[in-house]
Amino acid sequence: MQNTSNTVELQFPGRPEDLLRFQVNLLALAEKHYDTLHDEEWIENLPQYQLQLYRAGYNEFSHYLLQTLGDVCVCPTAEYREKALFVLTVFLGNAIEEADDELLQALSWIFLRWLHLERELLCCSEHVCSLLPIIPEKLLARGMFAQFTVWLELLQKISNGQLERPPAVQALIGRLNNALLGRFLDQKINLKVINEGQPDSESVFLVKYFANGGASMLINELYQSPDKKRRLALIEILSQLGEGLAVKLLEQLGEGASWYMVRNALKVISHFDCSKHLELVLPFLKYPDLRVQQQVIDIICGLEEQRVDLLIDALTTCHDRLKTRLVEILSQLNTPQIEHTLIRLLETRDTIEQWSRDHLLIAICEALRGYPTIRVSETLKHLISEREQEKRLGDPVVSAARKTVEQLSAL
Numbered sequence: 130m131q132n133t134s135n136t137v138e139l140q141f142p143g144r145p146e147d148l149l150r151f152q153v154n155l156l157a158l159a160e161k162h163y164d165t166l167h168d169e170e171w172i173e174n175l176p177q178y179q180l181q182l183y184r185a186g187y188n189e190f191s192h193y194l195l196q197t198l199g200d201v202c203v204c205p206t207a208e209y210r211e212k213a214l215f216v217l218t219v220f221l222g223n224a225i226e227e228a229d230d231e232l233l234q235a236l237s238w239i240f241l242r243w244l245h246l247e248r249e250l251l252c253c254s255e256h257v258c259s260l261l262p263i264i265p266e267k268l269l270a271r272g273m274f275a276q277f278t279v280w281l282e283l284l285q286k287i288s289n290g291q292l293e294r295p296p297a298v299q300a301l302i303g304r305l306n307n308a309l310l311g312r313f314l315d316q317k318i319n320l321k322v323i324n325e326g327q328p329d330s331e332s333v334f335l336v337k338y339f340a341n342g343g344a345s346m347l348i349n350e351l352y353q354s355p356d357k358k359r360r361l362a363l364i365e366i367l368s369q370l371g372e373g374l375a376v377k378l379l380e381q382l383g384e385g386a387s388w389y390m391v392r393n394a395l396k397v398i399s400h401f402d403c404s405k406h407l408e409l410v411l412p413f414l415k416y417p418d419l420r421v422q423q424q425v426i427d428i429i430c431g432l433e434e435q436r437v438d439l440l441i442d443a444l445t446t447c448h449d450r451l452k453t454r455l456v457e458i459l460s461q462l463n464t465p466q467i468e469h470t471l472i473r474l475l476e477t478r479d480t481i482e483q484w485s486r487d488h489l490l491i492a493i494c495e496a497l498r499g500y501p502t503i504r505v506s507e508t509l510k511h512l513i514s515e516r517e518q519e520k521r522l523g524d525p526v527v528s529a530a531r532k533t534v535e536q537l538s539a540l
Contacts, residue, residue, distance in 0.1 A: 151178070159190075159197055163204065166212040176219035183224060183232065192235060195220075199239035203246045211253050214243070218253075218260050225263055230271065237264050237276060244283060250297045258305040265309055280309060285346065310346060344370055348381050351397075352390045360393060368400030375406045388418035395424040403428045407439070414446045422447045430458060437462060441470050449482040453492045460496035468500045475508050487526055494529035501540045509534050 151174060154165040166172060182191040201213035221236060228236070240261055247254070265280040284306035286292045287299060294302065344367060351363040367374060378394040391413060398406055413425045426447060429439045437459075444455040452474075459467050471493050474481075481489055490512070497505050509530045516527045 155194070159194060161197070161200070163201055163206070163209045166201070166209050172212055172216060175216050176223060179216070179220050180223050184227075192231075195232075195235055195239065199242065202239065202243040207249060207251060210243075210247075211251050214251070214253050214257050218257050221260060221263070225267060228267070230273070233264070233267055233271075234273075234276065237268065237280075240264060241279060241283060244287070244302070245292070247298070248294065250295065250301065254298070254301060258301055259308075261305060262308045281306075284309060288346075306346070307350075310350065344374055344377065345381065348374075348378060351393055352381070352386075364393060364396050367397045372401050372405060375401060375409055379409055388416070388421050391416060391418075391421045392424045395421065395428065399424070399428050399431065404432060404434075411439075411442075414443055419448050419450060422451055426451060426455065435462070437464055437466060441466060444470060444474075449485040449489065452485070453489050456489065456492040456496050460492075460499070463499050468497070468502065468505065471497055471500075472504060472508055475512060478512075490526045491529045494526065494533050498533050498536050501537045506534055506537055 151171055154168060154171045155175075155178070157165045179191065179194060182194070195217075198213045198217050201209050202217070204210060217236075217239065224232065225236075240257075244261075251257075265277050268274075268277040268280075283292075284302055287294055287302040288306045290299065347363055347367055351360055351367065354360050354363070367378075375398050378397055382390055382394060395410065395413065398410060403410065410425055410428055413421055416422060416425075426443055429436075429443055432439075435458075440455055440459055444452055444459070447455070456471065456474075459471070475490070475493055478486065478490060494509065494512075497509065513527050513530045513534070516524050516530075521527070
């Protein structure tokens with residue numbers, strides 16, 4: 130055994146002969162004699178001794194022993210696999226915080242190989258899988274995105290049945306996969322490759338993974354999660370994964386999707402260049418729920434270049450309760466099409482929902498102050514006459530209409 134540090138002295142509880150027996154078993158295991166794993170007392174002391182080897186700088190032997198335990202994890206005998214997994218998970222818990230990149234990658238490889246080859250639900254499988262997310266979490270925290278992606282790819286293949294496993298194992302891996310995704314979301318990693326001068330950045334691997342299908346898991350969780358904070362985190366992450374995600378978001382909605390699923394999909398799309406996705410978004414102006422319509426209106430209003438045709442289409446299509454804001458935006462502009470649309474709304478005011486009518490009429494009266502035409506003046510005078518016949522005290526609609534008529538007359 131080569132000691133590269135010699136700064137830490139190996140210690141072992143008990144008598145010298147106990148240490149000698151322990152080391153004999155250690156060497157036997159290193160020589161692939163797995164029957165030494167029947168010694169329960171030796172097994173219990175092995176993780177701490179393995180940690181001492183690592184801390185003392187016996188790197189070559191420490192890693193060789195880890196490799197041997199990794200081989201035991203995939204041997205034909207389930208009892209030996211369980212014993213080795215016990216040692217490795219205890220060592221993992223003790224060493225993970227001080228592990229260098231070499232040890233971290235060694236542990237990652239050992240457990241990935243076990244996950245890839247294990248076909249049985251062992252007595253310890255659930256416990257082992259509950260501890261495993263800490264490895265890819267450390268990979269992610271250290272910016273080792275390519276290695277992190279390997280975990281995501283393997284767990285996805287097992288979860289969706291690409292790698293055949295018994296139902297109990299598949300369900301367990303599915304829970305591990307969800308836990309790992311949760312750790313990923315909690316990290317709030319910015320997946321955007323900001324520096325275009327480094328196209329080979331490791332973060333590209335993670336972006337490509339999600340863009341090429343891994344995002345389906347996140348989209349499904351976005352639609353199913355009852356946790357609002359988690360949904361907001363998912364929206365933030367998905368919004369960074371590229372324009373190609375827009376179609377996938379709507380495809381995974383399926384038929385009969387609830388309003389909040391549709392709205393969340395639109396929220397993600399709103400972070401993209403929405404001018405490229407208008408054909409996907411605009412049909413939802415006719416969605417029966419106002420909250421979905423509002424999201425579409427937000428997208429239209431958020432376009433870099435305001436398009437009068439889209440604003441007018443939204444105004445004539447959306448629910449009456451949402452029209453006032455659109456009228457206020459259109460009031461900033463000035464085109465014959467807007468004048469015609471606003472006059473048409475005034476002329477059909479009896480069809481406007483009662484709860485929204487007065488607010489909308491006031492907004493229209495104010496917006497028409499930029500149109501000094503006879504048709505506008507006559508339409509407003511007719512509105513004033515009609516409302517006065519109803520003898521409403523202090524009618525704000527009449528006040529707004531009169532003010533507009535007065536301003537137009539002064540032009």
